[in-house]
Amino acid sequence: MDISITRVEKQGKRPEDSALGFGTIFTDHMFNMDYNxxxxxxxxxxxxxxxxxxxxxxxxxxxxxxxxEGLKAYKTAKGEIQLFRPQENFKRLNSSARGLCIPEIDEAFALEALKELLKVEKEWIPETPGTSLYIRPTVFATDPFLGVRASHTYRYFVLLSPVGAYYAEGFNPVKILISKDHVRAVRGGVGEYKTAGNYAASLLASEKAKEEGYAQVLWLDGVEQKYIEEVGAMNIFFVINDELVTPMLNGSILPGITRNSVLQLGRKWGMKVSERKISIDELAQAHKDGSLTEAFGSGTAAVISPVGEIKYGDNIMHIGDGTPGKLAVKFNEAITNIQYGMAEDTENWIEKL
Structure with a gap:
């Protein structure tokens, strides 16, 4: 399929890297494609x-x-532009498409189209380490019809946004709250897909968490409300007795690409790595007996986000000494160094323009 290009008459100006937040500034151009x-x-x-x-x-x-979907483009010190595992994002987009009865998109073409868009918008990619160009591919139903069925027509578009750090705290440990009153998703539903409803379902609990001074909600399973699943914008990892533990994918947890990267690196480094059920009772006991030494989240937006405090009911669990844990630092440096071209891409994760 050919891609037509229409350029703006007057190009905008990217803000200084130091002024970038997250998701509020957008580039001059976008990609669009239709389906019938x-x-x-x-x-x-x-x-x-x-x-x-x-x-x-x-x-x-x-x-x-x-x-x-959500992925990023990075500019290296040499001025090269590169993407981190974009094929996995388009593969996951099609998984979400199948789950919501949306026609799949040719993954190779989606990547080609993204590269063409990035060539047009290359001046919008920030250059300071820690900044990047956030990429938001989206598909939505376009039939004008008030009836419950799958749409017959769709729009696919890609939006670009130069961004800085996702959390105002930067790489400092964040505080998260475990919700006892709300659930986000259940197995057999759409929890494993990146769809808007999952995020809408998280808003009420997230607002309540923020009122208590917590950055995000750590969700429990929707059936027994006993097993830990994920945080609103990231997957979660714990270090218990020197074992790296993350909840197993069960149909209600988003299969994070950064999550997969952490697991792959941890196993390569010879760590004991487990994807399994972990209950809130196990976590509380590990904190009580001192075997819980670290917690951190993983996701495209923040990459690695250390967790310094978890609240569940009246139990407040302080983790570490208020600074990022050594494994959080190690994973963050390993992944970001690959993303920004400061380390060899031994895992074949980088796609260059």
């Missing part, structure tokens, strides 16, 4: 960023049939 049953995916185009004009009956507004 007769043509399949068609009309691939890079064009100036613009608002969509849609019917108030558009199905995605009423039934939430939408999926998305």
């Amino acid at each position: 049953p007769e043509k399949g995916w068609h009309n691939a185009r890079i064009e100036p960023l613009h608002n969509f004009s849609i019917s108030p009956a558009t199905m995605t507004l009423h039934y939430g049939q939408t999926i998305f």
